[in-house]
Amino acid sequence: xxxxxxxxxxxxxxxxxxxxxxxxxxxxxxxxxxxxxxxxxxxxxxxxxxxxxxxxxxxxxxxxxxxxxxxxxxxxxxxxxxxxxxxxxxxxxxxxxxxxxxxxxxxxxxxxxxxxxxxxxxxx
Amino acid sequence: xxxxxxxxxxxxxxxxxxxxxxxxxxxxxxxxxxxxxxxxxxxxxxxxxxxxxxxxxxxxxxxxxxxxxxxxxxxxxxxxxxxxxxxxxxxxxxxxxxxxxxxxxxxxxxxxxxxxxxxxxxxxxxxxxxxxxxxxxxxxxxxxxxxxxxxxxxxxxxxxxxxxxxxxxxxxxxxxxxxxxxxxxxxxxxxxxxxxxxxxxxxxxxxxxxxxxxxxxxxxxxxxxxxxxxxxxxxxxxxxxxxxxxxxxxxxxxxxxxxxxxxxxxxxxxxxxxxxxxxxxxxxxxxxxxxxxx
Numbered sequence: 001x002x003x004x005x006x007x008x009x010x011x012x013x014x015x016x017x018x019x020x021x022x023x024x025x026x027x028x029x030x031x032x033x034x035x036x037x038x039x040x041x042x043x044x045x046x047x048x049x050x051x052x053x054x055x056x057x058x059x060x061x062x063x064x065x066x067x068x069x070x071x072x073x074x075x076x077x078x079x080x081x082x083x084x085x086x087x088x089x090x091x092x093x094x095x096x097x098x099x100x101x102x103x104x105x106x107x108x109x110x111x112x113x114x115x116x117x118x119x120x121x122x123x124x
Numbered sequence: 125x126x127x128x129x130x131x132x133x134x135x136x137x138x139x140x141x142x143x144x145x146x147x148x149x150x151x152x153x154x155x156x157x158x159x160x161x162x163x164x165x166x167x168x169x170x171x172x173x174x175x176x177x178x179x180x181x182x183x184x185x186x187x188x189x190x191x192x193x194x195x196x197x198x199x200x201x202x203x204x205x206x207x208x209x210x211x212x213x214x215x216x217x218x219x220x221x222x223x224x225x226x227x228x229x230x231x232x233x234x235x236x237x238x239x240x241x242x243x244x245x246x247x248x249x250x251x252x253x254x255x256x257x258x259x260x261x262x263x264x265x266x267x268x269x270x271x272x273x274x275x276x277x278x279x280x281x282x283x284x285x286x287x288x289x290x291x292x293x294x295x296x297x298x299x300x301x302x303x304x305x306x307x308x309x310x311x312x313x314x315x316x317x318x319x320x321x322x323x324x325x326x327x328x329x330x331x332x333x334x335x336x337x338x339x340x341x342x343x344x345x346x347x348x349x350x351x352x353x354x355x356x357x358x359x360x361x362x363x364x365x366x367x368x369x370x371x372x373x374x375x376x377x378x379x380x381x382x383x384x385x386x387x388x389x390x391x392x393x394x395x396x397x398x399x400x401x402x403x404x405x406x407x408x409x410x411x412x413x414x415x416x417x418x
Contacts, residue, residue: 043340043362044362048365048379049367049376051228051374052367052371052376053370053373054228054373054375055299055371055372058292058400059393059396060370061418062409062411063411067287070234070285072283073234076234079287080288086282105244109241
């Protein structure tokens with residue numbers, strides 16, 4: 001309590017200890033106003049028709065499978081795998097059509113992953 | 125004005141009075157027209173316009189609901205129809221519904237994110253400076269991941285697919301649960317046919333608003349041909365959409381607030397969804413011919 005009293009008496013001198021400059025840096029993110037929320041239209045054609053025909057197998061006599069609806073690279077339709085499996089499948093299905101640099105990179109990556117998965121680490 | 129009537133429907137479905145929970149806090153600026161629920165046909169003296177084709181187990185009773193018509197805005201319901209309880213009143217498993225919805229979002233997803241690894245970035249074959257003597261840290265190539273402009277060590281690699289399939293019966297059960305929830309929450313409407321008097325989109329919007337169908341309506345019918353009027357009306361509308369019965373799925377049912385089925389669509393769905401309850405396990409995929417499957 002006595003120290004508190006002495007602090008009060010020397011309050012004036014304490015005020016003179018405030019820095020007149022800052023010793024930090026400013027943030028790189030500068031915002032002068034609250035940014036506006038982005039307007040997302042939840043009812044575009046794509047969003048409102050998302051998922052239609054996903055049950056084409058069970059409701060449509062099994063003539064088609066939902067994996068036929070997937071649009072994408074030919075080696076990835078209805079397939080899931082880790083990187084090595086995807087790359088070897090790509091090489092099997094599309095490899096002879098690829099450009100030389102891409103093919104070379106693909107082969108390098110396959111051999112790297114093969115050695116990595118089968119020779120090093122705990123899971124080989 | 126205390127705008128608690130808006131939630132009257134949600135809380136008074138099984139209790140007679142309009143009792144709201146005492147710890148309910150509503151925002152003061154809540155707007156909404158109170159959704160009056162027309163009493164479900166509970167009395168047994170109304171003539172039933174449609175019975176279920178499939179056999180109903182003895183311990184279950186068919187669910188009943190009104191049959192409406194799209195002819196005019198003020199038309200009264202035409203009568204009462206029966207719905208099969210094993211499709212329209214199954215126990216609501218929210219985890220199955222969630223699993224089916226997540227499946228629908230992800231099985232089609234192919235992410236095309238790819239970054240170059242240190243082998244793929246151009247350059248970086250030569251050792252930048254000799255191993256010893258230059259005073260700098262030792263490096264083998266200028267494109268290693270610790271260098272600026274170098275490859276990424278563990279980045280996304282190539283188009284990745286997130287494809288997987290849920291068991292067929294889980295997907296079927298998901299559809300049944302979605303239909304059950306729509307019926308239980310008074311968002312399912314059965315209609316005799318999709319004939320409307322005008323191809324005007326405002327007519328449909330008016331109708332949906334007057335009958336308190338909600339913000340968005342999904343109309344389902346069997347077959348590839350639809351009446352021209354309804355096709356033109358829904359073409360320009362964003363929140364009222366029409367799909368064939370083959371395209372029915374859980375995501376669309378959850379996205380649109382209310383669901384309108386025709387009688388043929390109900391018959392089609394019941395037939396397709398009930399078959400899975402009593403089928404044999406497939407010895408080979410169903411798309412190959414079976415002697416007893418059509």
